[in-house]
Amino acid sequence: MLYLLKSNLLTRAIGGYLVTLIACGCQSPPKDASSAAAATQVSATYIDEVKTLAVHATVRETFDWITTLHDETTQNHILLTEIPAPPFKEADRANQFKAMLELAGADSVWMDSIGNVLALRKGSERKKTTVIEAHMDTVFPEGTDVTVKHRGDTLYAPGIGDDTRGLAILLTLLKSMNGAGLRTQGDVLFVGTVGEEGEGDLRGVKYLFEKGPKIDSYLAVDGSDIGQITNQGIGSHRYRITFQGPGGHSYGAYGIVNPHVAMAKAMAQWDEAARKLIDKGGAKTTFSVSVAGGGTSVNSIPYESWVIVDMRSESQEKLAEIDRLLHDAVAGSVAEVNKTKKKGNDLAVTIELIGDRPTGTAAPESPLVQRAMATAKYLGKEPSLSAASTNANTPLSLGVPAVTIGRGGKGGGGHSLNEWWLDENGDEAIQYALLLLLAEAGISAN
Ligand SMILES: [Zn+2]
Structure with a gap:
Protein backbone atom coordinates (compact mmCIF):
# COMPACT_ATOMS: atom_id res chain seq x y z
CA MET A 1 0.00 0.00 0.00
CA ILE A 234 -7.42 7.71 -4.37
CA GLY A 235 -7.37 7.09 -8.11
CA SER A 236 -4.28 7.41 -10.25
CA HIS A 237 -3.13 7.34 -13.85
CA ARG A 238 0.47 6.75 -14.84
CA TYR A 239 1.96 7.06 -18.29
CA ARG A 240 5.22 6.38 -20.07
CA ILE A 241 5.51 8.84 -22.93
CA THR A 242 8.12 8.28 -25.63
CA PHE A 243 9.09 10.91 -28.22
CA GLN A 244 11.08 9.65 -31.19
CA GLY A 245 12.91 11.40 -34.00
CA PRO A 246 15.57 10.44 -36.56
CA GLY A 247 18.49 11.36 -34.26
CA GLY A 248 21.83 12.52 -35.61
CA HIS A 249 25.02 14.50 -35.19
CA SER A 250 24.56 17.70 -33.21
CA TYR A 251 26.37 19.69 -35.90
CA GLY A 252 25.89 17.66 -39.05
CA ALA A 253 22.20 16.86 -38.56
CA TYR A 254 21.24 20.25 -37.17
CA GLY A 255 17.69 21.11 -38.15
CA ILE A 256 16.08 17.73 -37.41
CA VAL A 257 13.46 17.45 -34.66
CA ASN A 258 14.75 17.09 -31.11
CA PRO A 259 12.68 14.70 -28.93
CA HIS A 260 14.08 16.16 -25.68
CA VAL A 261 12.78 19.57 -26.61
CA ALA A 262 9.31 18.20 -27.32
CA MET A 263 9.36 16.33 -24.02
CA ALA A 264 10.50 19.39 -22.08
CA LYS A 265 7.90 21.62 -23.73
CA ALA A 266 5.15 19.07 -23.11
CA MET A 267 6.02 18.73 -19.43
CA ALA A 268 6.28 22.50 -18.97
CA GLN A 269 2.89 23.03 -20.66
CA TRP A 270 1.29 20.28 -18.62
CA ASP A 271 2.79 21.65 -15.43
CA GLU A 272 1.32 25.09 -16.08
CA ALA A 273 -2.15 23.86 -17.08
CA ALA A 274 -2.35 21.24 -14.33
CA ARG A 275 -1.33 23.69 -11.61
CA LYS A 276 -4.03 26.10 -12.78
CA LEU A 277 -6.61 23.33 -12.53
CA ILE A 278 -5.45 22.24 -9.08
CA ASP A 279 -5.28 25.82 -7.77
CA LYS A 280 -9.01 26.18 -8.47
CA GLY A 281 -9.58 23.92 -5.45
CA GLY A 282 -11.98 21.01 -5.02
CA ALA A 283 -11.02 17.37 -4.63
CA LYS A 284 -7.34 16.90 -3.84
CA THR A 285 -5.49 16.25 -7.09
CA THR A 286 -1.75 15.94 -7.70
CA PHE A 287 0.66 15.29 -10.53
CA SER A 288 4.33 14.54 -10.93
CA VAL A 289 6.82 14.41 -13.77
CA SER A 290 8.66 11.52 -12.19
CA VAL A 291 11.36 9.83 -14.27
CA ALA A 292 12.94 10.90 -17.57
CA GLY A 293 15.63 9.59 -19.88
CA GLY A 294 17.01 9.25 -23.38
CA GLY A 295 19.88 10.61 -25.42
CA THR A 296 23.24 9.08 -26.23
CA SER A 297 26.03 11.68 -26.09
CA VAL A 298 26.63 15.40 -25.82
CA ASN A 299 27.28 15.74 -29.54
CA SER A 300 24.15 13.87 -30.66
CA ILE A 301 20.60 15.00 -31.21
CA PRO A 302 18.72 12.22 -29.39
CA TYR A 303 16.55 9.79 -31.29
CA GLU A 304 14.45 9.20 -28.20
CA SER A 305 13.24 10.96 -25.09
CA TRP A 306 11.01 9.28 -22.55
CA VAL A 307 9.28 10.35 -19.38
CA ILE A 308 7.11 8.67 -16.75
CA VAL A 309 4.39 10.72 -15.11
CA ASP A 310 1.93 10.16 -12.30
CA MET A 311 -1.35 11.88 -11.45
CA ARG A 312 -3.79 11.24 -8.63
CA SER A 313 -7.12 12.49 -7.45
CA GLU A 314 -9.90 11.78 -5.02
CA SER A 315 -12.28 12.54 -7.89
CA GLN A 316 -12.60 10.51 -11.08
CA GLU A 317 -13.66 13.66 -12.97
CA LYS A 318 -10.63 15.65 -11.84
CA LEU A 319 -8.42 12.71 -12.73
CA ALA A 320 -9.91 12.66 -16.23
CA GLU A 321 -9.36 16.42 -16.54
CA ILE A 322 -5.71 16.40 -15.55
CA ASP A 323 -5.23 13.43 -17.83
CA ARG A 324 -6.71 15.35 -20.76
CA LEU A 325 -4.37 18.28 -20.02
CA LEU A 326 -1.42 15.91 -20.33
CA HIS A 327 -2.60 14.59 -23.69
CA ASP A 328 -3.21 18.16 -24.94
CA ALA A 329 0.25 19.29 -23.83
CA VAL A 330 1.95 16.35 -25.55
CA ALA A 331 0.06 16.84 -28.81
CA GLY A 332 0.64 20.61 -28.71
CA SER A 333 4.37 20.41 -28.07
CA VAL A 334 4.93 17.75 -30.72
CA ALA A 335 3.15 19.96 -33.27
CA GLU A 336 5.24 22.97 -32.17
CA VAL A 337 8.52 21.10 -32.54
CA ASN A 338 7.53 19.61 -35.90
CA LYS A 339 6.78 23.11 -37.16
CA THR A 340 10.32 24.29 -36.38
CA LYS A 341 12.17 21.47 -38.13
CA LYS A 342 14.38 22.27 -41.13
CA LYS A 343 14.75 18.71 -42.36
CA GLY A 344 14.06 15.05 -41.66
CA ASN A 345 11.00 13.21 -40.40
CA ASP A 346 8.43 14.44 -37.93
CA LEU A 347 8.46 13.37 -34.31
CA ALA A 348 6.55 10.25 -33.37
CA VAL A 349 5.04 9.95 -29.93
CA THR A 350 3.58 7.03 -28.00
CA ILE A 351 1.63 7.45 -24.80
CA GLU A 352 1.41 4.23 -22.85
CA LEU A 353 -0.86 3.88 -19.84
CA ILE A 354 1.17 1.98 -17.24
CA GLY A 355 -1.03 2.53 -14.20
CA ASP A 356 -4.76 2.98 -13.71
CA ARG A 357 -6.24 2.89 -10.23
CA PRO A 358 -9.88 3.85 -9.97
ZN1 LIG B 1 0.34 -2.72 1.28
Whole structure:
Protein backbone atom coordinates (compact mmCIF):
# COMPACT_ATOMS: atom_id res chain seq x y z
CA MET A 1 0.00 0.00 0.00
CA LEU A 2 1.37 3.32 -0.83
CA TYR A 3 1.42 6.74 -2.12
CA LEU A 4 1.74 10.25 -0.83
CA LEU A 5 4.78 10.70 1.28
CA LYS A 6 4.84 10.98 5.02
CA SER A 7 5.46 14.71 4.72
CA ASN A 8 2.24 14.96 2.76
CA LEU A 9 0.08 13.67 5.56
CA LEU A 10 -2.78 16.02 5.87
CA THR A 11 -6.07 16.05 7.51
CA ARG A 12 -9.16 17.76 6.21
CA ALA A 13 -12.80 17.84 7.01
CA ILE A 14 -14.92 16.55 4.14
CA GLY A 15 -18.67 16.54 4.50
CA GLY A 16 -18.39 16.84 8.25
CA TYR A 17 -16.16 13.79 8.53
CA LEU A 18 -12.51 13.81 9.12
CA VAL A 19 -10.52 12.41 6.25
CA THR A 20 -6.83 11.79 6.67
CA LEU A 21 -4.89 11.41 3.47
CA ILE A 22 -2.26 8.82 4.04
CA ALA A 23 0.40 7.21 2.05
CA CYS A 24 1.23 3.87 3.37
CA GLY A 25 -0.59 1.80 5.90
CA CYS A 26 2.50 1.79 8.01
CA GLN A 27 2.06 5.39 9.04
CA SER A 28 -0.30 6.73 11.60
CA PRO A 29 -2.36 9.80 10.88
CA PRO A 30 -1.85 12.87 13.02
CA LYS A 31 -3.93 12.64 16.13
CA ASP A 32 -5.86 15.43 17.70
CA ALA A 33 -8.96 15.45 19.81
CA SER A 34 -11.20 17.31 17.36
CA SER A 35 -10.28 15.05 14.48
CA ALA A 36 -11.05 11.96 16.52
CA ALA A 37 -14.39 13.37 17.62
CA ALA A 38 -15.39 14.26 14.07
CA ALA A 39 -14.68 10.76 12.87
CA THR A 40 -16.54 8.85 15.53
CA GLN A 41 -20.14 9.44 14.55
CA VAL A 42 -21.24 5.87 14.92
CA SER A 43 -24.85 4.82 15.13
CA ALA A 44 -25.95 2.99 18.29
CA THR A 45 -27.23 0.15 16.09
CA TYR A 46 -23.70 -0.81 15.12
CA ILE A 47 -22.28 -0.28 18.59
CA ASP A 48 -24.92 -2.73 19.88
CA GLU A 49 -24.26 -5.12 17.03
CA VAL A 50 -20.56 -5.44 17.82
CA LYS A 51 -21.24 -5.80 21.55
CA THR A 52 -23.62 -8.68 20.86
CA LEU A 53 -21.13 -10.34 18.53
CA ALA A 54 -18.25 -10.00 20.96
CA VAL A 55 -20.03 -11.83 23.81
CA HIS A 56 -21.27 -14.69 21.63
CA ALA A 57 -19.91 -17.91 23.17
CA THR A 58 -18.36 -19.23 19.94
CA VAL A 59 -16.80 -15.85 19.21
CA ARG A 60 -15.22 -15.88 22.71
CA GLU A 61 -13.91 -19.33 21.91
CA THR A 62 -12.49 -18.04 18.62
CA PHE A 63 -10.75 -15.25 20.56
CA ASP A 64 -9.18 -17.94 22.77
CA TRP A 65 -7.95 -19.73 19.66
CA ILE A 66 -6.35 -16.52 18.41
CA THR A 67 -4.50 -16.28 21.75
CA THR A 68 -3.50 -19.95 21.67
CA LEU A 69 -2.16 -19.54 18.14
CA HIS A 70 -0.14 -16.46 19.03
CA ASP A 71 3.28 -18.05 18.55
CA GLU A 72 2.17 -19.80 15.39
CA THR A 73 0.98 -16.46 14.00
CA THR A 74 4.47 -15.07 14.59
CA GLN A 75 6.10 -18.12 12.99
CA ASN A 76 3.85 -17.87 9.93
CA HIS A 77 4.57 -14.15 9.73
CA ILE A 78 8.35 -14.71 9.74
CA LEU A 79 8.20 -17.70 7.39
CA LEU A 80 6.22 -15.79 4.76
CA THR A 81 8.33 -12.63 5.11
CA GLU A 82 11.45 -14.64 4.31
CA ILE A 83 10.02 -15.85 1.00
CA PRO A 84 10.77 -13.06 -1.49
CA ALA A 85 7.74 -11.72 -3.36
CA PRO A 86 9.06 -9.04 -5.74
CA PRO A 87 6.62 -7.34 -8.10
CA PHE A 88 5.34 -9.85 -10.68
CA LYS A 89 7.25 -12.66 -8.93
CA GLU A 90 4.94 -13.64 -6.10
CA ALA A 91 4.68 -17.33 -7.07
CA ASP A 92 6.95 -18.83 -4.38
CA ARG A 93 5.19 -17.00 -1.60
CA ALA A 94 1.81 -17.71 -3.18
CA ASN A 95 2.49 -21.47 -3.25
CA GLN A 96 3.52 -21.43 0.38
CA PHE A 97 0.51 -19.35 1.41
CA LYS A 98 -1.76 -21.75 -0.49
CA ALA A 99 -0.25 -24.73 1.35
CA MET A 100 -0.75 -22.95 4.68
CA LEU A 101 -4.40 -22.17 3.90
CA GLU A 102 -4.94 -25.84 2.99
CA LEU A 103 -3.42 -26.85 6.30
CA ALA A 104 -5.62 -24.36 8.19
CA GLY A 105 -8.62 -25.90 6.45
CA ALA A 106 -11.23 -24.53 4.05
CA ASP A 107 -13.90 -25.95 1.75
CA SER A 108 -11.68 -25.26 -1.22
CA VAL A 109 -8.34 -23.61 -1.78
CA TRP A 110 -7.06 -22.65 -5.20
CA MET A 111 -4.85 -20.32 -7.19
CA ASP A 112 -6.49 -18.36 -10.00
CA SER A 113 -4.84 -17.77 -13.35
CA ILE A 114 -3.30 -14.44 -12.39
CA GLY A 115 -1.73 -15.90 -9.24
CA ASN A 116 -4.12 -14.87 -6.45
CA VAL A 117 -4.63 -17.53 -3.77
CA LEU A 118 -8.19 -18.08 -2.55
CA ALA A 119 -9.71 -20.13 0.27
CA LEU A 120 -13.47 -20.46 0.39
CA ARG A 121 -15.17 -21.09 3.73
CA LYS A 122 -18.82 -21.74 2.98
CA GLY A 123 -21.56 -20.19 5.09
CA SER A 124 -24.80 -21.82 6.19
CA GLU A 125 -27.00 -19.67 3.96
CA ARG A 126 -24.56 -18.62 1.21
CA LYS A 127 -26.50 -15.51 0.24
CA LYS A 128 -23.53 -13.21 0.47
CA THR A 129 -19.75 -13.39 -0.01
CA THR A 130 -17.38 -11.36 2.14
CA VAL A 131 -13.73 -11.18 1.15
CA ILE A 132 -10.94 -10.69 3.63
CA GLU A 133 -7.70 -10.05 1.80
CA ALA A 134 -4.03 -9.19 2.19
CA HIS A 135 -1.55 -8.69 -0.62
CA MET A 136 1.33 -11.10 -1.20
CA ASP A 137 3.61 -8.84 -3.25
CA THR A 138 6.20 -6.46 -1.86
CA VAL A 139 7.95 -3.49 -3.48
CA PHE A 140 11.39 -5.09 -3.09
CA PRO A 141 13.29 -6.34 -6.14
CA GLU A 142 14.80 -9.79 -6.52
CA GLY A 143 17.94 -10.26 -4.49
CA THR A 144 16.80 -8.09 -1.56
CA ASP A 145 17.79 -9.66 1.76
CA VAL A 146 14.47 -10.50 3.39
CA THR A 147 15.89 -12.32 6.41
CA VAL A 148 13.98 -11.30 9.52
CA LYS A 149 16.24 -9.72 12.16
CA HIS A 150 15.23 -9.57 15.78
CA ARG A 151 16.37 -6.52 17.72
CA GLY A 152 14.80 -6.77 21.13
CA ASP A 153 11.14 -7.54 20.49
CA THR A 154 11.08 -5.74 17.17
CA LEU A 155 11.18 -7.63 13.87
CA TYR A 156 13.05 -6.02 10.99
CA ALA A 157 12.74 -7.11 7.36
CA PRO A 158 11.59 -5.61 4.08
CA GLY A 159 7.88 -6.38 3.82
CA ILE A 160 7.48 -7.44 7.46
CA GLY A 161 4.53 -5.10 7.89
CA ASP A 162 3.32 -4.30 4.39
CA ASP A 163 1.69 -6.65 3.90
CA THR A 164 3.04 -9.93 5.22
CA ARG A 165 1.51 -9.32 8.64
CA GLY A 166 -1.83 -9.21 6.83
CA LEU A 167 -1.24 -12.70 5.42
CA ALA A 168 -0.41 -14.05 8.90
CA ILE A 169 -3.63 -12.50 10.22
CA LEU A 170 -5.68 -14.27 7.53
CA LEU A 171 -4.17 -17.66 8.39
CA THR A 172 -4.81 -17.33 12.12
CA LEU A 173 -8.31 -16.04 11.51
CA LEU A 174 -9.19 -19.05 9.37
CA LYS A 175 -7.62 -21.55 11.74
CA SER A 176 -9.27 -19.97 14.80
CA MET A 177 -12.72 -19.98 13.21
CA ASN A 178 -12.22 -23.65 12.34
CA GLY A 179 -10.91 -24.48 15.80
CA ALA A 180 -13.88 -22.91 17.53
CA GLY A 181 -16.36 -24.27 14.98
CA LEU A 182 -17.59 -20.79 14.20
CA ARG A 183 -19.98 -20.93 11.29
CA THR A 184 -20.98 -17.87 9.31
CA GLN A 185 -24.20 -17.33 7.39
CA GLY A 186 -22.52 -15.92 4.30
CA ASP A 187 -19.51 -17.32 2.50
CA VAL A 188 -16.10 -15.99 3.47
CA LEU A 189 -13.32 -15.85 0.92
CA PHE A 190 -9.78 -15.52 2.29
CA VAL A 191 -7.59 -14.06 -0.45
CA GLY A 192 -3.89 -13.37 -0.93
CA THR A 193 -3.54 -11.08 -3.94
CA VAL A 194 -0.76 -10.39 -6.40
CA GLY A 195 0.16 -7.01 -7.85
CA GLU A 196 -1.01 -4.52 -5.25
CA GLU A 197 2.18 -2.49 -5.25
CA GLY A 198 3.50 -0.02 -7.83
CA GLU A 199 3.39 -1.22 -11.40
CA GLY A 200 1.46 -4.28 -10.29
CA ASP A 201 -1.36 -1.75 -10.69
CA LEU A 202 -3.85 -3.74 -8.57
CA ARG A 203 -3.85 -6.49 -11.18
CA GLY A 204 -4.74 -9.20 -8.63
CA VAL A 205 -7.80 -7.47 -7.22
CA LYS A 206 -8.88 -6.29 -10.68
CA TYR A 207 -8.77 -9.88 -11.91
CA LEU A 208 -10.67 -11.04 -8.83
CA PHE A 209 -13.55 -8.71 -9.67
CA GLU A 210 -13.43 -9.46 -13.41
CA LYS A 211 -13.22 -13.24 -13.28
CA GLY A 212 -13.81 -14.31 -9.69
CA PRO A 213 -17.00 -15.09 -7.81
CA LYS A 214 -19.54 -12.39 -7.00
CA ILE A 215 -18.30 -10.38 -4.03
CA ASP A 216 -20.63 -8.38 -1.79
CA SER A 217 -18.24 -6.88 0.72
CA TYR A 218 -14.46 -6.43 0.85
CA LEU A 219 -12.03 -6.10 3.75
CA ALA A 220 -8.40 -5.41 2.84
CA VAL A 221 -5.99 -5.91 5.75
CA ASP A 222 -3.33 -3.43 4.65
CA GLY A 223 -3.39 -0.48 7.03
CA SER A 224 -1.57 0.27 10.25
CA ASP A 225 -3.54 1.06 13.40
CA ILE A 226 -6.80 -0.67 14.20
CA GLY A 227 -8.85 2.54 14.35
CA GLN A 228 -7.52 3.86 11.08
CA ILE A 229 -10.01 2.90 8.41
CA THR A 230 -9.55 3.66 4.73
CA ASN A 231 -12.94 4.16 3.14
CA GLN A 232 -11.86 6.23 0.17
CA GLY A 233 -9.69 5.15 -2.75
CA ILE A 234 -7.42 7.71 -4.37
CA GLY A 235 -7.37 7.09 -8.11
CA SER A 236 -4.28 7.41 -10.25
CA HIS A 237 -3.13 7.34 -13.85
CA ARG A 238 0.47 6.75 -14.84
CA TYR A 239 1.96 7.06 -18.29
CA ARG A 240 5.22 6.38 -20.07
CA ILE A 241 5.51 8.84 -22.93
CA THR A 242 8.12 8.28 -25.63
CA PHE A 243 9.09 10.91 -28.22
CA GLN A 244 11.08 9.65 -31.19
CA GLY A 245 12.91 11.40 -34.00
CA PRO A 246 15.57 10.44 -36.56
CA GLY A 247 18.49 11.36 -34.26
CA GLY A 248 21.83 12.52 -35.61
CA HIS A 249 25.02 14.50 -35.19
CA SER A 250 24.56 17.70 -33.21
CA TYR A 251 26.37 19.69 -35.90
CA GLY A 252 25.89 17.66 -39.05
CA ALA A 253 22.20 16.86 -38.56
CA TYR A 254 21.24 20.25 -37.17
CA GLY A 255 17.69 21.11 -38.15
CA ILE A 256 16.08 17.73 -37.41
CA VAL A 257 13.46 17.45 -34.66
CA ASN A 258 14.75 17.09 -31.11
CA PRO A 259 12.68 14.70 -28.93
CA HIS A 260 14.08 16.16 -25.68
CA VAL A 261 12.78 19.57 -26.61
CA ALA A 262 9.31 18.20 -27.32
CA MET A 263 9.36 16.33 -24.02
CA ALA A 264 10.50 19.39 -22.08
CA LYS A 265 7.90 21.62 -23.73
CA ALA A 266 5.15 19.07 -23.11
CA MET A 267 6.02 18.73 -19.43
CA ALA A 268 6.28 22.50 -18.97
CA GLN A 269 2.89 23.03 -20.66
CA TRP A 270 1.29 20.28 -18.62
CA ASP A 271 2.79 21.65 -15.43
CA GLU A 272 1.32 25.09 -16.08
CA ALA A 273 -2.15 23.86 -17.08
CA ALA A 274 -2.35 21.24 -14.33
CA ARG A 275 -1.33 23.69 -11.61
CA LYS A 276 -4.03 26.10 -12.78
CA LEU A 277 -6.61 23.33 -12.53
CA ILE A 278 -5.45 22.24 -9.08
CA ASP A 279 -5.28 25.82 -7.77
CA LYS A 280 -9.01 26.18 -8.47
CA GLY A 281 -9.58 23.92 -5.45
CA GLY A 282 -11.98 21.01 -5.02
CA ALA A 283 -11.02 17.37 -4.63
CA LYS A 284 -7.34 16.90 -3.84
CA THR A 285 -5.49 16.25 -7.09
CA THR A 286 -1.75 15.94 -7.70
CA PHE A 287 0.66 15.29 -10.53
CA SER A 288 4.33 14.54 -10.93
CA VAL A 289 6.82 14.41 -13.77
CA SER A 290 8.66 11.52 -12.19
CA VAL A 291 11.36 9.83 -14.27
CA ALA A 292 12.94 10.90 -17.57
CA GLY A 293 15.63 9.59 -19.88
CA GLY A 294 17.01 9.25 -23.38
CA GLY A 295 19.88 10.61 -25.42
CA THR A 296 23.24 9.08 -26.23
CA SER A 297 26.03 11.68 -26.09
CA VAL A 298 26.63 15.40 -25.82
CA ASN A 299 27.28 15.74 -29.54
CA SER A 300 24.15 13.87 -30.66
CA ILE A 301 20.60 15.00 -31.21
CA PRO A 302 18.72 12.22 -29.39
CA TYR A 303 16.55 9.79 -31.29
CA GLU A 304 14.45 9.20 -28.20
CA SER A 305 13.24 10.96 -25.09
CA TRP A 306 11.01 9.28 -22.55
CA VAL A 307 9.28 10.35 -19.38
CA ILE A 308 7.11 8.67 -16.75
CA VAL A 309 4.39 10.72 -15.11
CA ASP A 310 1.93 10.16 -12.30
CA MET A 311 -1.35 11.88 -11.45
CA ARG A 312 -3.79 11.24 -8.63
CA SER A 313 -7.12 12.49 -7.45
CA GLU A 314 -9.90 11.78 -5.02
CA SER A 315 -12.28 12.54 -7.89
CA GLN A 316 -12.60 10.51 -11.08
CA GLU A 317 -13.66 13.66 -12.97
CA LYS A 318 -10.63 15.65 -11.84
CA LEU A 319 -8.42 12.71 -12.73
CA ALA A 320 -9.91 12.66 -16.23
CA GLU A 321 -9.36 16.42 -16.54
CA ILE A 322 -5.71 16.40 -15.55
CA ASP A 323 -5.23 13.43 -17.83
CA ARG A 324 -6.71 15.35 -20.76
CA LEU A 325 -4.37 18.28 -20.02
CA LEU A 326 -1.42 15.91 -20.33
CA HIS A 327 -2.60 14.59 -23.69
CA ASP A 328 -3.21 18.16 -24.94
CA ALA A 329 0.25 19.29 -23.83
CA VAL A 330 1.95 16.35 -25.55
CA ALA A 331 0.06 16.84 -28.81
CA GLY A 332 0.64 20.61 -28.71
CA SER A 333 4.37 20.41 -28.07
CA VAL A 334 4.93 17.75 -30.72
CA ALA A 335 3.15 19.96 -33.27
CA GLU A 336 5.24 22.97 -32.17
CA VAL A 337 8.52 21.10 -32.54
CA ASN A 338 7.53 19.61 -35.90
CA LYS A 339 6.78 23.11 -37.16
CA THR A 340 10.32 24.29 -36.38
CA LYS A 341 12.17 21.47 -38.13
CA LYS A 342 14.38 22.27 -41.13
CA LYS A 343 14.75 18.71 -42.36
CA GLY A 344 14.06 15.05 -41.66
CA ASN A 345 11.00 13.21 -40.40
CA ASP A 346 8.43 14.44 -37.93
CA LEU A 347 8.46 13.37 -34.31
CA ALA A 348 6.55 10.25 -33.37
CA VAL A 349 5.04 9.95 -29.93
CA THR A 350 3.58 7.03 -28.00
CA ILE A 351 1.63 7.45 -24.80
CA GLU A 352 1.41 4.23 -22.85
CA LEU A 353 -0.86 3.88 -19.84
CA ILE A 354 1.17 1.98 -17.24
CA GLY A 355 -1.03 2.53 -14.20
CA ASP A 356 -4.76 2.98 -13.71
CA ARG A 357 -6.24 2.89 -10.23
CA PRO A 358 -9.88 3.85 -9.97
CA THR A 359 -11.37 6.11 -7.30
CA GLY A 360 -14.31 5.30 -5.06
CA THR A 361 -15.75 5.94 -1.63
CA ALA A 362 -17.74 4.01 0.93
CA ALA A 363 -19.91 6.58 2.74
CA PRO A 364 -19.15 7.07 6.44
CA GLU A 365 -22.78 6.24 7.23
CA SER A 366 -22.75 3.02 5.17
CA PRO A 367 -23.06 -0.22 7.17
CA LEU A 368 -19.52 -1.47 6.50
CA VAL A 369 -17.83 1.79 7.51
CA GLN A 370 -20.12 2.11 10.53
CA ARG A 371 -19.21 -1.44 11.54
CA ALA A 372 -15.51 -0.80 11.06
CA MET A 373 -15.76 2.27 13.29
CA ALA A 374 -18.02 0.60 15.88
CA THR A 375 -15.62 -2.35 16.15
CA ALA A 376 -12.67 0.00 16.68
CA LYS A 377 -14.60 1.80 19.42
CA TYR A 378 -15.49 -1.53 21.04
CA LEU A 379 -11.76 -2.28 21.26
CA GLY A 380 -11.14 1.14 22.82
CA LYS A 381 -9.67 2.78 19.69
CA GLU A 382 -10.67 6.14 18.26
CA PRO A 383 -11.69 5.50 14.67
CA SER A 384 -10.67 7.83 11.89
CA LEU A 385 -11.39 7.63 8.18
CA SER A 386 -8.78 8.04 5.50
CA ALA A 387 -8.15 8.10 1.77
CA ALA A 388 -5.42 5.96 0.26
CA SER A 389 -4.58 3.85 -2.73
CA THR A 390 -5.05 0.18 -1.90
CA ASN A 391 -6.72 -2.92 -3.28
CA ALA A 392 -9.99 -1.53 -1.89
CA ASN A 393 -9.96 1.05 -4.72
CA THR A 394 -11.25 -1.57 -7.14
CA PRO A 395 -14.36 -2.71 -5.23
CA LEU A 396 -15.04 0.90 -4.20
CA SER A 397 -14.99 1.98 -7.86
CA LEU A 398 -17.51 -0.76 -8.62
CA GLY A 399 -19.85 0.26 -5.80
CA VAL A 400 -18.97 -2.78 -3.67
CA PRO A 401 -18.62 -1.82 0.01
CA ALA A 402 -14.93 -1.97 0.94
CA VAL A 403 -12.57 -0.77 3.63
CA THR A 404 -8.88 -1.15 4.33
CA ILE A 405 -8.22 -2.03 7.94
CA GLY A 406 -5.12 -2.17 10.10
CA ARG A 407 -2.60 -4.92 10.69
CA GLY A 408 -2.22 -3.80 14.29
CA GLY A 409 0.93 -3.93 16.37
CA LYS A 410 3.35 -1.09 15.78
CA GLY A 411 5.27 -0.63 12.57
CA GLY A 412 7.20 1.74 10.37
CA GLY A 413 9.67 2.14 7.54
CA GLY A 414 7.23 0.75 4.98
CA HIS A 415 8.70 0.33 1.47
CA SER A 416 12.22 0.72 2.93
CA LEU A 417 14.89 -1.82 3.80
CA ASN A 418 14.48 -0.79 7.46
CA GLU A 419 10.85 -1.80 7.68
CA TRP A 420 9.93 -2.99 11.17
CA TRP A 421 7.00 -4.40 13.06
CA LEU A 422 6.54 -4.82 16.80
CA ASP A 423 4.05 -7.23 18.29
CA GLU A 424 2.34 -4.83 20.64
CA ASN A 425 -1.09 -6.39 21.18
CA GLY A 426 -0.80 -7.82 17.69
CA ASP A 427 -3.62 -10.28 18.38
CA GLU A 428 -6.03 -7.40 18.81
CA ALA A 429 -5.98 -6.72 15.06
CA ILE A 430 -7.00 -10.34 14.46
CA GLN A 431 -9.89 -9.94 16.91
CA TYR A 432 -10.80 -6.71 15.15
CA ALA A 433 -10.79 -8.40 11.74
CA LEU A 434 -12.86 -11.27 13.14
CA LEU A 435 -15.56 -9.03 14.60
CA LEU A 436 -15.84 -6.96 11.43
CA LEU A 437 -15.90 -10.07 9.27
CA LEU A 438 -18.68 -11.56 11.41
CA ALA A 439 -20.70 -8.35 11.31
CA GLU A 440 -20.61 -8.61 7.51
CA ALA A 441 -20.95 -12.38 7.10
CA GLY A 442 -23.31 -13.01 10.05
CA ILE A 443 -23.06 -15.86 12.56
CA SER A 444 -25.04 -18.96 11.75
CA ALA A 445 -27.59 -20.04 14.35
CA ASN A 446 -26.84 -23.69 13.58
ZN1 LIG B 1 0.34 -2.72 1.28
